[in-house]
Amino acid sequence: MSYNNNGEPNKTTGQFHSVKGNVVETIGNLTGAQSWQQSGKEEHAQGEAEYKAAQAKGYAEGTMDRIGGKKDAVVGAVTGDRQQEASGNIRHDKGQTQQEFNKNA
Secondary structure (H helix, E strand, O other): OOOOOOOOOOHHHHHHHHHHHHHHHHHHHHHOOHHHHHHHHHHHHHHHHHHHHHHHHHHHHHHHHHHHHHHHHHHHHHHOOHHHHHHHHHHHHHHHHHHHHHOOO
């Protein structure tokens, strides 16, 4: 897999390598070059794996934001700290959006 500079999986590079692998495999199929076919299949699989790893990471981060946000909102509501309650609700909603964006289709 070709993770970004900080070693994290990346959806964009995963998609790029998936598509590039398909193109290389197609060229191999058209020309009969076995090495290109195999190389394309491998790059496509690595790209798909990186995309799914980035998706799972994003979903998990969204889950943590939802939980942390809900906790902050409840603590703020109980203590009467409206600012903490509001920021907790915002964090919760951000986490929910991140989960929706990263859920499996």
